[in-house]
Amino acid sequence: MKITVKLFAIFRNDRFKIEDREFPNESTVGDVLTSLGIDHPELGVALVNARHVTLATVVTDGQTLSLFPKVGGG
Amino acid sequence: MNRIFRVNMKDLTCKIEEVPEAWAGHGGRGLTSTIVAAEVPPTCHPLGPNNKLVFAPGLLTGTPAAQSGRMSCGAKSPLTGGIKESNSGGTSAQQFAKLGIKAMIIEDKPEAGKWYELHINNDGVTFHDASALKGLQNFDVIDAMNAKYSTKIGVCTIGIPGEERLMSANISVKDSDQKIRSHGRGGMGAVMGSKGIKVMTIDDSAGKRVEIADKDKFRAAAKVFAKAMLDHPVTGEGLPIYGTNVLINILNEAGGLPTKNFLYGQCDHHDKVSGETMHDVIASRGGSTKHGCHAGCIIQCSQVYVDENKEYITSGFEYETVWGLGINCMIESLDDCARIDNAMDNIGIDSIEGAVLLGVAMEAGVLPWGDGKEALRLMNEEIGKATPLGRILGNGTKSVGDAYGLTRVPVVKGQGIPAYDPRSVKGIGITYATSTMGADHTAGYSIATNILQVGGHIDPLVKEGQVELSRNLSIATAAVDSTGMCIFIAFPALDIPECLPALIDMINARYGITLDGDDVVGLGKSILKTEKAFNEAAGMNNAHDRLPEFFELEPIPPHNVVWDFTPEEIDEFWNF
Numbered sequence: 001m002k003i004t005v006k007l008f009a010i011f012r013n014d015r016f017k018i019e020d021r022e023f024p025n026e027s028t029v030g031d032v033l034t035s036l037g038i039d040h041p042e043l044g045v046a047l048v049n050a051r052h053v054t055l056a057t058v059v060t061d062g063q064t065l066s067l068f069p070k071v072g073g074g
Numbered sequence: 075m076n077r078i079f080r081v082n083m084k085d086l087t088c089k090i091e092e093v094p095e096a097w098a099g100h101g102g103r104g105l106t107s108t109i110v111a112a113e114v115p116p117t118c119h120p121l122g123p124n125n126k127l128v129f130a131p132g133l134l135t136g137t138p139a140a141q142s143g144r145m146s147c148g149a150k151s152p153l154t155g156g157i158k159e160s161n162s163g164g165t166s167a168q169q170f171a172k173l174g175i176k177a178m179i180i181e182d183k184p185e186a187g188k189w190y191e192l193h194i195n196n197d198g199v200t201f202h203d204a205s206a207l208k209g210l211q212n213f214d215v216i217d218a219m220n221a222k223y224s225t226k227i228g229v230c231t232i233g234i235p236g237e238e239r240l241m242s243a244n245i246s247v248k249d250s251d252q253k254i255r256s257h258g259r260g261g262m263g264a265v266m267g268s269k270g271i272k273v274m275t276i277d278d279s280a281g282k283r284v285e286i287a288d289k290d291k292f293r294a295a296a297k298v299f300a301k302a303m304l305d306h307p308v309t310g311e312g313l314p315i316y317g318t319n320v321l322i323n324i325l326n327e328a329g330g331l332p333t334k335n336f337l338y339g340q341c342d343h344h345d346k347v348s349g350e351t352m353h354d355v356i357a358s359r360g361g362s363t364k365h366g367c368h369a370g371c372i373i374q375c376s377q378v379y380v381d382e383n384k385e386y387i388t389s390g391f392e393y394e395t396v397w398g399l400g401i402n403c404m405i406e407s408l409d410d411c412a413r414i415d416n417a418m419d420n421i422g423i424d425s426i427e428g429a430v431l432l433g434v435a436m437e438a439g440v441l442p443w444g445d446g447k448e449a450l451r452l453m454n455e456e457i458g459k460a461t462p463l464g465r466i467l468g469n470g471t472k473s474v475g476d477a478y479g480l481t482r483v484p485v486v487k488g489q490g491i492p493a494y495d496p497r498s499v500k501g502i503g504i505t506y507a508t509s510t511m512g513a514d515h516t517a518g519y520s521i522a523t524n525i526l527q528v529g530g531h532i533d534p535l536v537k538e539g540q541v542e543l544s545r546n547l548s549i550a551t552a553a554v555d556s557t558g559m560c561i562f563i564a565f566p567a568l569d570i571p572e573c574l575p576a577l578i579d580m581i582n583a584r585y586g587i588t589l590d591g592d593d594v595v596g597l598g599k600s601i602l603k604t605e606k607a608f609n610e611a612a613g614m615n616n617a618h619d620r621l622p623e624f625f626e627l628e629p630i631p632p633h634n635v636v637w638d639f640t641p642e643e644i645d646e647f648w649n650f
Contacts, residue, residue, distance in 0.1 A: 050329040066327040070307035073318030
């Protein structure tokens with residue numbers, strides 16, 4: 001299945017901003033992180049279609065997954 | 075810090091008083107709000123003789139504690155009609171602390187047309203004719219004061235909008251790079267202007283090191299506290315690299331980024347003005363991606379933004395300003411946004427109010443959407459010169475909406491709503507509604523838990539838990555605002571168990587006292603209640619704790635949600 005992955009902040013370093021990538025069916029957010037070489041504790045926020053999800057959330061074909069390290073401001 | 079400087083602008087005197095017992099445990103916001111509540115008649119005109127302008131460094135300011143160099147400024151606000159505390163970086167807080175000034179209270183006003191420089195040193199305050207400075211904007215005032223004294227002189231100044239008492243006028247505080255930090259929100263510059271004060275200069279050369287009751291205990295706690303700042307990924311890594319503007323992309327992805335005067339929750343060109351892009355632009359041009367707003371800051375969330383020739387454009391270019399210009403006004407050029415930010419520093423208006431009012435002005439047709447060049451001209455030539463149009467604009471977002479008969483006017487208690495949409499980030503909506511300061515994201519920064527997943531997570535789109543979240547954060551923030559600490563210490567404080575106890579230990583070691591966590595919570599509660607009581611005596615009631623109606627009527631994409639809290643649910647905030 002095809003997932004659009006968007007990376008932000010330091011996750012972009014040596015990777016990309018946005019790419020369509022193929023993943024096996026039933027892949028989780030954690031699986032996507034692993035495939036990108038990102039340690040799971042590095043994750044700050046994951047969003048699918050503008051909703052917060054967890055490492056265990058299963059992504060489905062055609063979704064957009066946005067991944068952020070721990071960031072803040074204000 | 076054991077002295078109160080009481081300045082009278084009518085007879086041009088300064089009395090040096092001892093600190094009353096009731097004020098001894100206060101600092102920063104707690105002290106300015108306590109003094110304003112005790113001494114300012116709540117129904118007075120904010121620009122009249124009975125309002126008072128109060129400055130107070132925090133409880134820990136002047137110590138070696140990291141992040142402790144913030145100065146609070148308080149008064150009755152001409153923008154909100156209620157109590158106001160606005161805190162700023164720069165050098166003034168640490169200079170006050172060094173001079174032992176726990177607070178400076180400025181009373182009354184001189185005869186119309188008189189302008190003064192207040193020169194503050196170890197002996198008190200002297201009054202100097204500043205008529206030659208009238209009509210200068212902030213950077214020229216700073217240059218004039220640096221030439222008169224030296225670059226070490228502390229400077230707090232107003233531009234022409236402050237002289238003309240426009241309600242978006244701020245008080246600009248010189249930082250250690252001779253640039254500007256601001257008491258931004260609530261029109262404190264108008265109050266300073268109403269008192270005939272063009273500039274305050276601070277000479278701390280005869281000051282002393284702040285005394286610490288238990289140096290060993292302080293040193294140990296300060297070490298733990300600083301370690302927490304550096305260990306937390308937000309304060310130790312995210313903020314130093316990308317600055318506060320890292321929030322553009324995450325708010326966009328979450329659908330909470332108010333776009334085109336709060337019409338949409340996402341913006342197609344978000345990455346053109348994002349923190350990631352800003353970092354790359356600054357780095358490629360040889361600017362500085364790290365900068366602290368005061369000595370002793372180890373987070374360094376600020377930056378120096380330069381042009382392609384490495385010439386300074388602006389600094390202290392924060393998320394809310396970039397959002398307001400780049401997203402809410404649709405100005406896609408980050409350079410244009412930076413030049414407008416610098417213009418707001420120079421003329422001396424709040425860069426949040428300035429950006430939000432521009433969005434309403436664009437909706438009114440005063441200027442086209444996205445027109446950065448015209449926005450810059452309006453700042454410099456209209457607001458900056460207080461022309462008739464400049465007065466309509468410079469009196470703030472509500473003024474623009476009223477003048478042009480609009481309904482999508484994002485304000486609470488007259489103050490412009492910043493960079494997070496309350497329909498799709500509901501916790502911050504409760505903070506906007508209930509804050510004693512008017513719409514103020516810093517008053518109870520629910521974004522941390524709603525969006526950033528710091529201190530746990532509460533779904534931003536559900537109602538449950540938001541009132542309690544906002545209440546708890548607002549109480550904690552009132553207490554933190556009393557310490558002189560930067561608000562970003564909240565990120566490690568929410569996640570690292572040793573952080574908050576270390577902060578309390580530093581206060582105890584500084585003063586030789588024994589506060590505990592409950593005392594600090596009690597302090598926060600009592601500050602909020604003091605501020606609310608002032609606002610009620612000034613004529614406000616629960617109906618002022620509401621968001622503008624358009625949030626209930628206009629669903630915001632992508633979630634297509636409205637603001638759906640009942641009045642009773644909002645009022646539960648005050649149930650403590």
